Amino acid sequence: MSSVLGVSVGAGAVRVARPYAGNSAERGTVQPHAAGAFDVQAVPVGERRVEELAADAIGAVLSADPQITATAIAYRDEQHARAIRAELARRQFTNYELVPDVIAALEFLEFSGELQGFGTVALYDLGASGLSVTVVDTASRQISFTERTSDISGDYLDSLIREQQIASGRIAHPPDAAGLAALDALCRTAKEELSESSAVALPSTEGLVLLSQENFEALIMLAVESSARMARDVILRSEQPVQAVALIGGCAQIPLVARVLRRWLGVPVLVPANPGTIATRGAAILARPVRQRPAPASFTTAFENSIPAQHDSNPPLLSSAGAVEKFSRRREISMAGVAVGALVVVAAIGVSLGWGPQVLEHDSQSSDAVTTSAPVTTTRPSIETTTVAPSTTDATNESLAGPAPQRHETTTTTEAPPEPGPNTITIIPGLPPVVVPTLPPLFPAPAAPAG
Structure with missing residues (x-):
């Protein structure tokens, strides 16, 4: 019949507890109120390290009782747990578990009916x-x-x-x-x-x-x-x-x-009765055999398996045709924004110089502009549809967006300006010349002497 071992590692003593024959580790079978339900023994610490004494006590009990299939050790805090785990690892003990002494004590008090209600x-x-x-x-x-x-x-x-x-x-x-x-x-x-x-x-x-x-x-x-x-x-x-x-x-x-x-x-x-052994007996109730679990895969292997192999030298962002097309569209939008900004600057300069209406009406005053007496209307032909199927992302975007409207641009030209006069100067090439008014002299010329 299998048995379990509960251990508490205190500063003054190491205590071990085993249920007597007729009790087992399963909940509901250990009778804490029964006389002699647990065999509890204490080993004073003395001058020895408490972790070393605990490992010696566990090893001695396991050697004396081969029917023990599970061991639970109650610890005080994380530092205490690390010290116990390091000593047990040095002794190559594996079939054990560490439980907080608060949880072990609570388990026994609740199991014994002390905390009912x-x-x-x-x-x-x-x-x-x-x-x-x-x-x-x-x-x-x-x-x-x-x-x-x-x-x-x-x-x-x-x-x-x-x-x-x-x-x-x-x-x-x-x-x-x-x-x-x-x-x-x-x-x-x-x-x-x-x-x-x-x-x-x-x-x-x-x-x-x-x-x-x-x-x-x-x-x-x-x-x-x-x-x-x-x-x-x-x-x-x-x-x-x-x-x-x-x-x-x-x-x-x-x-x-x-x-x-x-x-x-x-x-x-x-x-409760025997309060010094509450955590020890609670650890015995919590003791369960440690199940063998498969070793987790190393971080490097898991990371490599989660990413498909890349044989192309291009970065992932530009590895597909859809990504290239999106990148080209972003460049076209950026260039269009720059052109619109330049037109706004030119319009502002023209307004400040008094040619706002001509600039806003797209008046072309360049020397190489085509001059006609009647307005000329030009219509841009529609783009032919290719047979290449769009990518999934582009098809989704096109299904959400409305059809692109056809653009009709009308270019109206007027007669060429008159030839510049002697009082006209050109400040910005491509813009109309500025007429400089003739100002009267600041000081009148001296009168010629008589006779």
Whole structure:
């Protein structure tokens, strides 16, 4: 019988979860509420790289249980996913998939019935390395807003307990890093035991760790209220009607956290059993065997296949007769525009010199113009239709346009102007000469002397 493996890679521990016999990976067959539905194991990170430890744990479980056919690994963000993927590629692991830890946690909470009746929820994930608050829609799995901070974390709460115990005088400050790490682990154990008891007393080589529930809550109150303020701000920025808040992560089982969030947010606060393994069990539910897909074609091959081979040296724009004809028509239109512009300029000059009527009536005053006494009318013959079939584009354009009208141009000539006189000058060749009036002298000539 096949089985699946769910993995969560946290800063403090790598957790793996497998459904027990009788459960499978298919939705509806795993019973999360049943006692012992999942076999969950945790491996502390310690001094090793967390990605390397996760790869070792996955390899050990797969070697011990050959019936595992699918593995799902919950990751925190894209950088976290890239690091995990690189380590698994180095180990040549292929039959796995990466899922966001928010989606994995949401899958388990909805599958177990914790979120029944809630459409939009906020996931408050307080773990060893930081706090993440995410607003997500339970139906579409759409994330509206998410934010993460390391100002409050499980490690920070452990350090508060450590400093308080050292300040009380019952615990001597460890002399080296190894002793400090051992004391931090003892303070972490005290924090976890205070979730179910009113006081703890744990002996160590440096002294006795003694802490009550009341002292512990007073110690972490400011940090928890700061996290509640952050959760409220995230919900407001998401602009979504959040109906409940679900607490996950190792520190979610601290009773003070749920009480403060209820007071600050005013919505139901859900605390599932074993909140530190929610993402791990959700990943096991999401695990599916990876199907073999054909390798996609390379970009070069796909690009070459999409373009037909060109054996002509001409560019594509001029490779067809229709394109050449369109290009010639554009040139004719451009030349016609230039000619019309030149006529407008000539007409304007003629108007300014006083020959507007002659210019506008197409008066020809050139020396080589044909002079007749009667108007001559010339009609341009129509263009003969060729037998060559037009291109598809030209046929479409001609079907949309009306028939070209036949043009009749009438050229009327008048008698030639008189020969230029002594007071006429020619300013522009081809235009009538300008008559310069005779002006009286500015100063009269001196009178001849008498006698």
